[in-house]
Amino acid sequence: MSLVTVMFYLMAIIALGSALYVAASKNLVRSVFMFFVTLFALAGLYVLCLADFVAVTQVVVYVGGILVLILFAFMLSGRESLAGLQQSKNRLFAVQNLPAFLLVTLFFVVLVNIVIMAGVDNLPWLKQAEKMHNVIQPADVTINNLGVNLMTTYLLPFEAISILLLMALVGAAHLARKEEAL
Amino acid sequence: MITMTHYLVLSAGLFCIGLYVILAKQNAVQILIGIELMLNAAILNLVAFSRFDKLNNSGQTFALFAIVLAAASTAVALAIILNVYRRYRTIDPGKVNQLKD
Structure with a gap:
């Protein structure tokens, strides 16, 4: 270990x-x-x-x-x-929680089964990434690359999410106002 | 060595606990916590797979976006919960059963 x-x-x-x-x-x-x-x-x-x-x-x-x-x-x-x-x-342990507990347990079994059946350790693209040395090593510094990618490859989602965050915060401030101020 | 299966099973467990919290609790704030648990399970999957994408960092980038989305949704949800409490004097979703007029 x-x-x-x-x-x-x-x-x-x-x-x-x-x-x-x-x-x-x-x-x-x-x-x-x-x-x-x-x-x-x-x-x-x-x-x-x-x-x-x-x-x-x-x-x-x-x-x-x-x-x-x-x-x-x-x-x-x-x-x-x-x-x-x-x-x-x-x-x-109330009886009213029993359906939720059953549903969640069965869902967990299904999820674990899917993970095991999919063989996530041997996915083709993971093998290919290992072959191309595209795997992050513990000594690598990833923050530079992350920043460059955020401003080039993912610029559109970045801008979209920033506008969405602004809208959500303005909307939340508006919703949480007192009734008399409306 | 920790394999991908470890991470996926762990995130499946967190997801199911979040689902249980959503289904079994009768308090809107706790239901919100359950939603956050499920979101965190999904983010854990993204981050776990991002180790195999050194050039594009797609997993880490979208994990960041998901965290921002969670923050935005929490702010709006809490504002809605405050309004519901003001109108109904309770935040049990089962007791909120009337429209505005």
């Missing part, structure tokens, strides 16, 4: 465990904070995939932006629904 393998299993266990806690927890604020841990573990997994820039973006955007936004909206709206939810006990 090399260090990379150990780190992968550690990160995977942290990510899956905290995600399960999010699904099982009755305390809503605690589940939001455990989602925080899931996001950090996923950033670690991105580093193991040799995508360090994406990992940093994940930490900055998700942990710094989205999670603070979720907590903020939660504090503004969740107080009385929090009290209402804590009255019902044992919500994980």
